[in-house]
Amino acid sequence: MNRDTLYEFNSRTGRITINHDECLACESHACVKACKQYGSGILKIESGKPILSITREEAEKGGCVECLSCEYECWFKGRKAIVIDLPLTINL
Amino acid sequence: MVKLTEHKGKEILRSMGINTPTGDVARTSLEARRISESLAKPVVVKAHVPFSGRFKAGVVKIAETPDEAEKAASHILSSEIRGFSIHELLVEEKVEIEKEYYAGIIINDSWKVRSPVIIFSVEGGISIEETAKHSPEKVSTLTVDVLKGVNKYDAYNLAIRLGVPSQWIPKIGETLTAMYYAFKRYEARILEINPLALTKDLKIAALDCKMVIDDSAAPRHPELGIQFPRDRETPPTQLEEMAWKIEERDYRGTSYFAQLTQETKEGGYVGFHGIGGGGAMLGMDALHRCGLKIANYADTSGNPTAAKVYRVAKIILAQPGIEGYFLSGAVIASQEQWHHAHGLVKAFRETLAEKPGFPIVALIAGNKEKEAHRIMKEGLKDLPVKLEVYGRDYVYNLGHLALRMRSLVEEYRAMKTNEPGHPI
Numbered sequence: 001m002n003r004d005t006l007y008e009f010n011s012r013t014g015r016i017t018i019n020h021d022e023c024l025a026c027e028s029h030a031c032v033k034a035c036k037q038y039g040s041g042i043l044k045i046e047s048g049k050p051i052l053s054i055t056r057e058e059a060e061k062g063g064c065v066e067c068l069s070c071e072y073e074c075w076f077k078g079r080k081a082i083v084i085d086l087p088l089t090i091n092l
Numbered sequence: 093m094v095k096l097t098e099h100k101g102k103e104i105l106r107s108m109g110i111n112t113p114t115g116d117v118a119r120t121s122l123e124a125r126r127i128s129e130s131l132a133k134p135v136v137v138k139a140h141v142p143f144s145g146r147f148k149a150g151v152v153k154i155a156e157t158p159d160e161a162e163k164a165a166s167h168i169l170s171s172e173i174r175g176f177s178i179h180e181l182l183v184e185e186k187v188e189i190e191k192e193y194y195a196g197i198i199i200n201d202s203w204k205v206r207s208p209v210i211i212f213s214v215e216g217g218i219s220i221e222e223t224a225k226h227s228p229e230k231v232s233t234l235t236v237d238v239l240k241g242v243n244k245y246d247a248y249n250l251a252i253r254l255g256v257p258s259q260w261i262p263k264i265g266e267t268l269t270a271m272y273y274a275f276k277r278y279e280a281r282i283l284e285i286n287p288l289a290l291t292k293d294l295k296i297a298a299l300d301c302k303m304v305i306d307d308s309a310a311p312r313h314p315e316l317g318i319q320f321p322r323d324r325e326t327p328p329t330q331l332e333e334m335a336w337k338i339e340e341r342d343y344r345g346t347s348y349f350a351q352l353t354q355e356t357k358e359g360g361y362v363g364f365h366g367i368g369g370g371g372a373m374l375g376m377d378a379l380h381r382c383g384l385k386i387a388n389y390a391d392t393s394g395n396p397t398a399a400k401v402y403r404v405a406k407i408i409l410a411q412p413g414i415e416g417y418f419l420s421g422a423v424i425a426s427q428e429q430w431h432h433a434h435g436l437v438k439a440f441r442e443t444l445a446e447k448p449g450f451p452i453v454a455l456i457a458g459n460k461e462k463e464a465h466r467i468m469k470e471g472l473k474d475l476p477v478k479l480e481v482y483g484r485d486y487v488y489n490l491g492h493l494a495l496r497m498r499s500l501v502e503e504y505r506a507m508k509t510n511e512p513g514h515p516i
Contacts, residue, residue, distance in 0.1 A: 088403055
């Protein structure tokens with residue numbers, strides 16, 4: 001995995017990592033659709049890759065509602081490019 | 093609700109001007125001896141545990157000398173009460189009692205009352221419920237108008253009604269009003285002094301103290317040092333502490349987790365996850381009726397995030413020895429169930445890939461039910477678990493789900509027994 005192409009941001013209690021190398025070959029963009037349907041619609045596609053449509057600070061303050069749907073949809077309709085890390089011990 | 097220790101409760105009473113026996117907490121028999129020596133009088137050595145019935149259980153002893161105090165402490169520290177070890181003692185001066193009264197304040201949350209109620213009885217030292225049942229003429233009560241509070245004459249009248257000798261009425265009245273002040277200040281649900289003693293040296297003293305704080309109020313009272321604001325009589329387990337930290341640090345929705353047993357070797361235990369307490373009780377009853385046991389009880393309600401559901405599910409699954417996962421989600425309208433589905437799928441995928449045949453029986457009813465079922469089925473289709481998902485038609489037919497759970501647990505156990513290398 002090329003770390004330079006990892007797109008990462010924090011949610012309120014976790015961390016979302018998107019491997020943009022995989023996203024370039026993805027046609028479904030299911031993560032963005034899922035975010036609109038189940039979450040708060042904070043992802044958009046730019047140059048073929050999903051990125052935040054809000055600032056990282058806004059996402060961390062709760063803009064990302066941690067619906068987990070982007071990771072789910074990417075497993076089944078995308079290219080397994082998204083990993084959400086939710087440690088059991090929350091450090092705020 | 094959080095029950096304070098007797099020592100902490102008495103500290104609060106003292107700060108309100110209520111007399112209590114002098115004493116301190118000991119963790120070893122030697123510490124108990126030193127406290128006894130410093131008091132230089134006969135002492136009472138008590139197991140410092142949040143259980144009633146300590147005297148009957150033999151974990152309250154009277155010691156006339158430091159030697160006896162050390163011996164009593166050693167005996168109590170090696171005893172158990174309700175299956176729990178005793179790690180702390182309360183060593184206090186022995187008080188010579190002339191008369192025992194009862195004084196208590198509770199919240200009566202009946203829709204007809206919805207107020208604190210002060211209860212006073214001339215029969216102390218025994219259960220107030222027993223006195224109220226057999227000698228109701230010995231109990232007087234006062235429903236408090238929370239806007240007006242308690243005046244001293246209200247408290248005096250409680251004692252006057254029961255024929256308390258007039259010279260004691262002011263002291264009892266002051267004690268009851270001070271108790272109400274403590275009750276209100278610390279947002280208690282229960283404050284009970286039993287017995288409230290009239291001593292031979294003519295003082296009024298609180299010989300015991302049960303103080304229960306509303307768990308929602310705990311964060312407003314850091315001075316109480318409450319680490320685990322949950323209604324538990326035993327110290328929290330590691331999993332319970334983890335679950336509480338999740339709830340404490342994430343206000344979105346609510347989660348609750350209680351580990352009901354740590355011993356699951358005999359089998360037949362399932363992890364239990366409810367969404368909404370009423371439906372959850374139906375599910376628990378159904379499981380019990382068909383012979384299954386519940387290793388832990390969890391609840392995720394109030395529209396929690398999928399992340400919160402995920403964490404609670406991981407904690408449920410972290411309990412060793414469980415042979416199935418039962419979800420009783422009968423909530424109809426207050427949340428979108430797809431969030432539960434997303435959280436559960438992530439937890440199951442991370443935890444159950446190496447547990448072929450592990451049974452999951454899930455009732456998911458409510459808003460976005462069909463979508464939630466699709467997510468569960470699609471998300472777990474490549475996992476080697478046995479998944480059955482039910483919807484709103486089964487909210488009042490949890491008996492069927494419990495029977496399915498039992499069949500799947502039996503199949504899972506048989507499968508594990510037939511695994512190569514399994515000790516038969």
